[in-house]
Amino acid sequence: MKKLQVLLLIGIMLLTGGCWDRTEISDLGLIVATGADLVKEDGEDKVWMTLQMANPVAMVPGGGGGGAGAPRAFWTVSGMGRSVRTASIAVAERIPKRLFWGQNRVFIVGEEAARRNIIPFLDRPLRGHSTRRNTYLVVARGTAKKVLEVEMPTFRASGLALNNILELEGGTEAIMPVTLNDFAYRLGSKVTAPVAPVVSVVPQTSLTVEDIKVPGGPSPTIDISGIAVFNPEGRLLDFLNKEETLGLMLVLNKSKEREITVACPVKGPQEPVIMHLVRSNSRTVVHMDEKGIPSIEVKIRTICDLWEHFGSHPGMTGIPYVQSLEKRVNTHIEKEIKMVVSRAQELNTDIFGFGEEVRRQHRDEWLQLGNHWSEIFPGLEVTVSAETSLRHRGLTIEAPGARKEHLL
Amino acid sequence: MGDIKCLAVWVDGLINNRVSHDLFRSLMLDIPEEKLRRVPKPELTDYINQHFLPFYSTARVTDLTELKRWILMAKMILLVDGCPIGLMLDAEATPMRGITEPVLESVVAGPRDSFVESLRINTALIRSRLGDVQLKSENFIVGRRSNTLVTLMYVEDLANPLIIEEARQRISRVDIDGVIDSSYLKEYIQDRKHTLFPLIKASERPDKAAADLLEGRFVVIVDGSPQILIAPTLFMEFLQSAEDYYLNPLVVWMIRVLRYLALFIATNLPGLYVAVTTFHQELLPIPLVFVVAGARETVPFPAFVEALTILVIFELLWEAGIRLPQVVGAAINIVGALILGQAAVQAGLVSPAMVIVIGATAISNFALGSGYELASSLRLIRVVFLIFGAVLGLYGIALVFLALLVHLAGLRSFGVPYLAPLAPMRPRELKDAMFRAPWWDLAYRPALIAGKDLTVSNTAPPEPPKTPVPRKPEN
Numbered sequence: 001m002k003k004l005q006v007l008l009l010i011g012i013m014l015l016t017g018g019c020w021d022r023t024e025i026s027d028l029g030l031i032v033a034t035g036a037d038l039v040k041e042d043g044e045d046k047v048w049m050t051l052q053m054a055n056p057v058a059m060v061p062g063g064g065g066g067g068a069g070a071p072r073a074f075w076t077v078s079g080m081g082r083s084v085r086t087a088s089i090a091v092a093e094r095i096p097k098r099l100f101w102g103q104n105r106v107f108i109v110g111e112e113a114a115r116r117n118i119i120p121f122l123d124r125p126l127r128g129h130s131t132r133r134n135t136y137l138v139v140a141r142g143t144a145k146k147v148l149e150v151e152m153p154t155f156r157a158s159g160l161a162l163n164n165i166l167e168l169e170g171g172t173e174a175i176m177p178v179t180l181n182d183f184a185y186r187l188g189s190k191v192t193a194p195v196a197p198v199v200s201v202v203p204q205t206s207l208t209v210e211d212i213k214v215p216g217g218p219s220p221t222i223d224i225s226g227i228a229v230f231n232p233e234g235r236l237l238d239f240l241n242k243e244e245t246l247g248l249m250l251v252l253n254k255s256k257e258r259e260i261t262v263a264c265p266v267k268g269p270q271e272p273v274i275m276h277l278v279r280s281n282s283r284t285v286v287h288m289d290e291k292g293i294p295s296i297e298v299k300i301r302t303i304c305d306l307w308e309h310f311g312s313h314p315g316m317t318g319i320p321y322v323q324s325l326e327k328r329v330n331t332h333i334e335k336e337i338k339m340v341v342s343r344a345q346e347l348n349t350d351i352f353g354f355g356e357e358v359r360r361q362h363r364d365e366w367l368q369l370g371n372h373w374s375e376i377f378p379g380l381e382v383t384v385s386a387e388t389s390l391r392h393r394g395l396t397i398e399a400p401g402a403r404k405e406h407l408l
Numbered sequence: 409m410g411d412i413k414c415l416a417v418w419v420d421g422l423i424n425n426r427v428s429h430d431l432f433r434s435l436m437l438d439i440p441e442e443k444l445r446r447v448p449k450p451e452l453t454d455y456i457n458q459h460f461l462p463f464y465s466t467a468r469v470t471d472l473t474e475l476k477r478w479i480l481m482a483k484m485i486l487l488v489d490g491c492p493i494g495l496m497l498d499a500e501a502t503p504m505r506g507i508t509e510p511v512l513e514s515v516v517a518g519p520r521d522s523f524v525e526s527l528r529i530n531t532a533l534i535r536s537r538l539g540d541v542q543l544k545s546e547n548f549i550v551g552r553r554s555n556t557l558v559t560l561m562y563v564e565d566l567a568n569p570l571i572i573e574e575a576r577q578r579i580s581r582v583d584i585d586g587v588i589d590s591s592y593l594k595e596y597i598q599d600r601k602h603t604l605f606p607l608i609k610a611s612e613r614p615d616k617a618a619a620d621l622l623e624g625r626f627v628v629i630v631d632g633s634p635q636i637l638i639a640p641t642l643f644m645e646f647l648q649s650a651e652d653y654y655l656n657p658l659v660v661w662m663i664r665v666l667r668y669l670a671l672f673i674a675t676n677l678p679g680l681y682v683a684v685t686t687f688h689q690e691l692l693p694i695p696l697v698f699v700v701a702g703a704r705e706t707v708p709f710p711a712f713v714e715a716l717t718i719l720v721i722f723e724l725l726w727e728a729g730i731r732l733p734q735v736v737g738a739a740i741n742i743v744g745a746l747i748l749g750q751a752a753v754q755a756g757l758v759s760p761a762m763v764i765v766i767g768a769t770a771i772s773n774f775a776l777g778s779g780y781e782l783a784s785s786l787r788l789i790r791v792v793f794l795i796f797g798a799v800l801g802l803y804g805i806a807l808v809f810l811a812l813l814v815h816l817a818g819l820r821s822f823g824v825p826y827l828a829p830l831a832p833m834r835p836r837e838l839k840d841a842m843f844r845a846p847w848w849d850l851a852y853r854p855a856l857i858a859g860k861d862l863t864v865s866n867t868a869p870p871e872p873p874k875t876p877v878p879r880k881p882e883n
Contacts, residue, residue: 013807014799022798024711025685026704030697056702102690103697132690160694 029097030054032074033159035144036084036121037110047113047121049087050078050145052159053095074157076148084124101130105163107137107180108144108199114228114236119187126184133181136166139228139236141200150201150220158222162199165224171256174225174245191232191355191373195248198226198239231349238347240340247340250333251298251352253282260304262328264311265321271311275304275329278391284354286361294362294369295381296354298337302386304329306393316398322390330386337384345378354380412444412452413489422482424501427463431484431497434460449490456488457495465498477555502526507533510612512780515651522612527557527631533614534561538621542566548579550593550630554586558593562626568859571640571822575626590633597628597639599820604788606781607821609641616650616778624858640824640857643816644841646782647671652844661843668842670772674786677772678719679797679805681765682711687801699761706756712798714758718766719794721748723787726770824856 035050058073079090092099109121125131140147150158170177178196186194202223227240227248240248249255255277264271280302287295306325309316344351355373359366369376414435418428439460447455457466469475469485475494479485482502486495507529510522523530531545542565548558558579562572578597587593590610598607611617612634617627620638628637647667652660684691685700692700707714725744732740752758769790773783789812796804819826829837837854839845848869853862 013804014796021801022686022710023689024704025689025697025701026707028689028701030701032694054698054701056698056700057705058702059698060702100689103692103694105694130690163694 023098023100026056027098028100029092029095030056030100031104032157033106033108033148033162034101034104034125035108035110035140035148036087036113037143037145038113038116039080041080045116046080046082047084047087048078048080048110048143048145049084049091050076050148051088051091051099052076052148052157054157072156074160076145078145084121088124101125101128102132104131104135106159106166107135108140108147108159108162109137109196110140110144111142111236113144114139114230117234118230118236119234122180122184122187125180131180134179136163137178137180137183137196138162138166138199138224139196141198141239146201147199147222150222152221161222162224166197171249171254173258174242174249176227176245176249176252176254186353187232187234189232189353189356190370191350191377192353193232193349193351194230194234195227195351196230197224198228199224227351229344229347229349229351231347237349240343243336244340244343247336247338248351250280250300251282251284251337251340253280255280259307260329260332262325262332264309264313264316265324265328266313266316267311271309271313273306273325273328274308274310275325275390276307277302277304279303284352284357286354286358288362288365292365292368294358294365294376295383296357298382298384300333300337300384300386302329302333302388303391304388305391309399312399314398322393326388326390329388329390333386333388334384338382341382345380348374348378350377354382415487415489416484417479417487418484418499419479419482422502423484423499427497427499427501428484430462431486431499434462450492453486453488453491453493453495456486461495461497463497463499467496469494469496477549481555481557500528504529513611513613513616513650513778515649515654517651517654519613519615521614523614523617523629523634523636525632525634527559527629530614530629530634530636531559531561534617534621534627537614537618538563543621546576550579550582550584551587552583552585554588556587557631558587559629560626561621561629563621563624566622566624566853566858566861567626568624568857571824571857571859572626574822575628575639579628587630588632590628590630590635590637593628593630594637599822603815603819604785605643605816605819605826606646606785607639607641607819607826609638609645610635610781611638611778612636613650619650619653622864623853640822641826642821642824642828642854643819643826644830645778647777649777652777653847657844657846664777664842664844667775667777670775671786673772674769674776674783675789676793676805676809677765677769678715678790679793679795679808680802681762682715682794683797683801683805686711686798700759703759703761707759707762708757711762712794714762715766715794715798716791718758718762719769719791722766722770828856829854 030053031051032054033052035052037048037050039046039048053075055071055073055075058071077091077095079087079092079094081087081090088099107125109118113121122137125135126133147162148158152158152161165175166177169175176195176197178194183194183196186192200223201220204219204221225242225245227245229237229240231237246255246258249258258277260275260277261272262275263269264273280300282301283299285297285299287297289295304326341352350373355370355377358369416428416431435456439456444452444455454468457468469478470493475485475496478496482500484497484499486497488495504524504526507521507524509520513522521533523533535543540563542563543561544564545559545561548560550556550558560572560575560579575597579593582593582596584592584596594608594610600607609620617636617638621627625638625640628639630636647664649663652664655663685704689697704711709717721744725740725748728740729737749763753760753763773786776782776786793805793808796808798804800807817825817827817831825832828834829841834854834856836852837856839850839852840854844850846869848865848867851864851866853864855862
């Protein structure tokens with residue numbers, strides 16, 4: 001009897017899971033990047049989905065890779081439909097494999113689609129259980145299709161290249177990765193506006209002689225710089241340039257590593273000093289005055305190393321110089337942040353989450369302020385206090401040869 | 409001997425010739441007849457035994473059935489006319505091979521002798537290592553027709569008397585025709601009717617037996633079997649090797665961790681691979697997906713069939729490798745490695761990734777320490793994992809894992825929980841589990857096994873002298 005029960009149990013166990021969900025890995029159409037564009041056809045808005053697919057056979061040794069006429073490792077397919085899902089199905093119909101979204105790493109939304117409203121495009125990827133929540137969301141200047149059709153010399157797939165850039169270099173310089181999850185989280189807030197990095201197709205800059213000879217000009221490549229700013233309702237408002245992005249990243253605590261160029265304390269701007277930010281930590285403090293009007297203080301503490309002094313004059317060893325450099329970095333940071341703040345205020349979109357900070361720190365006042373945040377934000381007083389400490393000056397401290405005159 | 413008739417009975421070939429010569433010489437030449445005549449006939453045997461026989465082991469036998477049995481158990485029997493007593497003389501010289509190096513449990517460091525087929529030699533190998541007066545041995549005769557001598561050995565003041573009593577009862581309960589090897593006995597005296605896991609450890613190493621006796625375990629030696637039985641046994645012991653106690657403890661820690669990894673690979677890897685590549689492709693990092701998918705492109709079978717096929721071929725190779733004479737062994741290697749492995753991959757019948765998976769599994773299977781027994785059990789468990797992984801994915805793997813854990817936790821070896829000291833958790837005994845503490849720190853015997861006297865040593869750890877050693881004054 002007991003044996004029968006155990007057998008029954010095993011049978012039920014096998015049936016509840018069921019091997020019909022099984023798919024051989026070679027039967028999967030592996031999507032590595034997806035692009036969504038909005039196009040007009042016969043006066044009707046249509047979604048144009050572009051999928052970048054991997055062809056694994058071309059990637060294993062002996063699998064036919066290399067040589068002319070060999071199968072390509074990646075290719076793109078597009079399909080049109082009324083929604084993201086219908087457009088994907090249109091693609092699936094033309095592919096001999098089963099579309100697999102589990103390895104999709106980048107979701108690119110075209111500019112047109114983003115300007116209209118990005119929310120409908122995000123519904124399917126966030127709703128589906130097979131898509132990754134940590135897929136990177138990127139806004140394309142122009143169409144997403146064009147970005148995905150770029151063939152990179154290194155990865156051969158622009159989607160994978162994008163993924164690698166965002167993953168490896170995210171947080172350095174003006175590259176700020178945003179995942180679907182981050183984006184949806186910010187969309188969920190009442191006042192905080194979502195942002196997403198921007199990718200554009202640019203001509204290749206580092207060209208070899210062979211590249212120039214190619215008919216049709218230099219091959220295109222992709223470039224990530226800047227940030228697309230949305231309003232809380234999900235419409236693309238404008239793009240931030242590189243400097244503004246850097247300021248935004250400092251406020252959002254997303255800067256891991258970057259360069260800050262300041263003028264030499266002695267010779268001035270003609271001898272730039274490159275400071276390397278190794279750590280930064282920002283805190284947003286909300287002050288309330290008697291009339292209940294909030295003001296924001298952004299406190300930033302950074303640690304910098306001196307990485308390059310593009311100059312030749314000696315005598316930069318003293319502590320006053322160090323302090324002077326630190327002060328210059330502070331001013332630079334303050335200026336940068338002020339710039340992006342005034343830009344955001346112009347656009348009237350709270351990309352910093354200042355409103356959220358007010359809600360957290362002064363909940364009672366927020367009950368009144370919250371409904372009028374779009375009126376308060378453009379006039380919000382924002383002060384920045386940066387505090388930098390210079391940690392290392394490298395192995396040489398001064399430029400080579402700089403001390404010669406002291407030796408005489 | 410004059411007019412007294414004697415009869416010596418033995419089975420030819422089982423008796424040492426030199427000894428039998430000694431017997432006849434003393435009977436025929438040494439005994440003065442006039443002395444014999446003065447002895448009353450019924451006491452004649454005892455008299456001869458006490459005064460003239462140069463044997464170290466003799467015994468009086470009065471029962472005829474017992475007498476017959478002794479004859480068949482390689483003893484010599486002397487009967488004297490008119491005397492109702494038979495005399496059993498130990499002149500055993502059963503044919504046997506010499507003491508060789510252990511085959512299944514070979515080590516690099518440590519003793520290199522192994523048990524042989526003779527019980528007497530085996531007990532001697534243990535006794536020579538353990539000069540303890542408390543080391544007791546009890547003899548049983550098991551097997552209605554084989555009349556095999558079975559010896560139960562234990563250190564009386566270390567072993568748990570309840571466990572010893574249980575062992576005594578289980579052995580004497582066994583009633584079969586013949587005990588040819590210790591494994592016959594093992595299946596009779598273990599705690600459970602059906603289990604894949606060895607509940608009693610078989611060993612061919614005398615050093616292991618001696619060390620286990622010191623931990624309070626008992627040893628069962630079966631005449632004619634070079635594998636002795638050691639119990640109570642813990643699951644963990646199959647992931648330990650005798651060498652663990654001879655090497656640097658830190659190195660041993662690393663090796664033992666490796667063995668647990670090997671255990672995991674040997675049981676789970678094929679199932680895990682099939683589960684991940686057919687159900688959970690999103691778990692793999694992108695470059696790995698490409699490699700696995702690309703390699704599988706030409707394979708005509710589903711991953712499950714592919715895995716099962718190579719596993720079966722591996723099992724066949726294993727079986728063939730054991731049975732084949734050594735001379736032909738090389739041929740098997742070539743066929744296995746080159747023809748099946750290389751050619752199958754090149755023909756696209758099997759993906760290289762799968763060959764690597766099964767290869768890693770096969771290697772891990774034999775990297776378990778002293779676990780040939782465990783290794784052979786894992787063969788089946790692996791297939792169960794594979795089937796459930798292929799049908800239910802990681803969910804199935806988790807189910808089998810849990811079921812296995814429940815089964816293991818329910819096992820006992822002579823009443824001692826099989827998963828001790830992990831379940832039940834006994835922190836003090838963990839010192840010799842995943843890692844081995846240095847000898848000076850292994851101060852206690854496992855309390856679930858040993859009955860009394862749990863302290864092994866009171867030696868303080870080694871320490872440099874507090875004051876520097878005075879140097880010899882120079883000149």
